[in-house]
Amino acid sequence: xxxxxxxxxxPVLAGGAVPALLALGWSLKRLPWAHIMSTGIxxxxxxxxxxxxxxxGPGSVHLILNGLLGAVLGTAAFPAIAAALxxxxxxxxxxxxxxxxxxxxxxxxxxxxxxxxxxPFFRAGCWVWAAAAFACGAGAVLLSALLCALALALSxxxxxxxxxxxxxxxxxxxxxxxxxxxxxxxxxxxxxPELLTVARxxxxxxxxx
Amino acid sequence: xxxxxxxxxxxxxxxxxxxxxxxxxxxxLAAAAVFSLCAALLSRPEPALGAVLFxxxxxxxxxxxxxxxxxxxxxxxxxxxxxxxxxxxxxxxAGDARTLFSLGPxxxxxxxxxxxxxxxxxxxxxxxxxAALAGSSTLAENGxxxxxxxxxxxxxxxxxxxxxNLGLMAREYVRLFQAARLRGFxxxxxxxxxxxxxxxxxxxxxxxxxxxxxVEQAMLLRGFRGCFPLLPAQRxxxxxxxxxxxxxxxxxxxxxxxxxxxxVLWDVML
Numbered sequence: 001x002x003x004x005x006x007x008x009x010x011p012v013l014a015g016g017a018v019p020a021l022l023a024l025g026w027s028l029k030r031l032p033w034a035h036i037m038s039t040g041i042x043x044x045x046x047x048x049x050x051x052x053x054x055x056x057g058p059g060s061v062h063l064i065l066n067g068l069l070g071a072v073l074g075t076a077a078f079p080a081i082a083a084a085l086x087x088x089x090x091x092x093x094x095x096x097x098x099x100x101x102x103x104x105x106x107x108x109x110x111x112x113x114x115x116x117x118x119x120p121f122f123r124a125g126c127w128v129w130a131a132a133a134f135a136c137g138a139g140a141v142l143l144s145a146l147l148c149a150l151a152l153a154l155s156x157x158x159x160x161x162x163x164x165x166x167x168x169x170x171x172x173x174x175x176x177x178x179x180x181x182x183x184x185x186x187x188x189x190x191x192x193p194e195l196l197t198v199a200r201x202x203x204x205x206x207x208x209x
Numbered sequence: 210x211x212x213x214x215x216x217x218x219x220x221x222x223x224x225x226x227x228x229x230x231x232x233x234x235x236x237x238l239a240a241a242a243v244f245s246l247c248a249a250l251l252s253r254p255e256p257a258l259g260a261v262l263f264x265x266x267x268x269x270x271x272x273x274x275x276x277x278x279x280x281x282x283x284x285x286x287x288x289x290x291x292x293x294x295x296x297x298x299x300x301x302x303a304g305d306a307r308t309l310f311s312l313g314p315x316x317x318x319x320x321x322x323x324x325x326x327x328x329x330x331x332x333x334x335x336x337x338x339x340a341a342l343a344g345s346s347t348l349a350e351n352g353x354x355x356x357x358x359x360x361x362x363x364x365x366x367x368x369x370x371x372x373x374n375l376g377l378m379a380r381e382y383v384r385l386f387q388a389a390r391l392r393g394f395x396x397x398x399x400x401x402x403x404x405x406x407x408x409x410x411x412x413x414x415x416x417x418x419x420x421x422x423x424v425e426q427a428m429l430l431r432g433f434r435g436c437f438p439l440l441p442a443q444r445x446x447x448x449x450x451x452x453x454x455x456x457x458x459x460x461x462x463x464x465x466x467x468x469x470x471x472x473v474l475w476d477v478m479l
Binding site: 004005006007008010013024025028031033034036037038039040041042043044045046047048049051052054055056063065072079080082083084086087089090091092093094096097098099156158159161162165166176179180182183184186187188191192195 | 214215216241242245246248249250281282284285288289291292295296298320321324327328329330331332333334335336339340343344348351361363364366367368369370371372373374375377378379381382396397398400402403404406407408410411412413414415416417418420421422424425428433436437
């Protein structure tokens, strides 16, 4: 999903970096120190889950799970995804430093939006939570694919057909993510529902940080 | 100890002294960011080729073993394959009807080929520079370097905590996955397989939340007051060597900035 270095034009890179920095600064301010550890460990779990490859026919697709990340972490998904993107650049050379802003907008913007919009419905009745969970998983991938295609299309006329094909290639991933999000949220509703509510400091000294 | 998620410097057992290992990590990260930005601004293949050559020189000077850097660069190049296939087949811009070659009904345009070549060169230049400059520091050093570059403390702490737990979470997932395989799970995209994947990921999230709670409680018991102090960098080398390393760091940073600036200037003048 994330875009490699060298592909995007300078105005698109700048247009992605500015909102990404603003959103990152805002979400870091909202994230209390007491939640850094749990955010980091959950971020590591999501990073691991995003490396899972599901075989489809002769190939395979890897999961993104940004909608679920937004639902579990809320606005903390911004720094969590920024950390994951930075780790991918430093460990695997995926993405890069100049595209970090655009990639953060592409991945984290839809994650936080879909997570915050859908999370209130996860405790509702039988079909409402399922629809919200599907919309959270599939919607985040849909919006990310749209933003990714938009960034490519704005970088030059030559990328327009590539942008269209990249968007179409994400449709099966979108459906799989929607179904998987439904399954994961259904499982978490039964086993650990507090993961699906807004995280608050659990009292004591941590409240002050 | 290797976790499976390492930079080339983490993986390399012993690097030669002349490598970029001696250069200060914050200078290397800043140089990589400046050079990547300059490479992203290029719009002609000639300066982009110059950027690749400079980045390749950096990679050679880094002294990193090829067995660690080559797979990373190969995976970066795999990202460019779709562009090599799609861009030459895209409709050429108005007034540019040059065709490189035709394959039945498919016409490969020269403009599309040039666009693919340009992004491939720019992408490889940035990737080689990042592999040489950031890859020659361990991830812990890079985390400390980010703090030295005034990245907020919360962000660097989050990065290092995520990294510290990656190996643990990956091992936990492999354990859960193997247990599912032993019970007859066949990976695929069928509804039954999706249900198992959902439970595996759900279990992974629950385990991570439980671990986070245990760690948070342990931190509070040890007097956590909202700050993660990082240990200062080890200073085992004598002052004369440190001074030489500081000069080398400043020289490398200046060299990368000059090279990036010269390439952008060349691109503008063409």
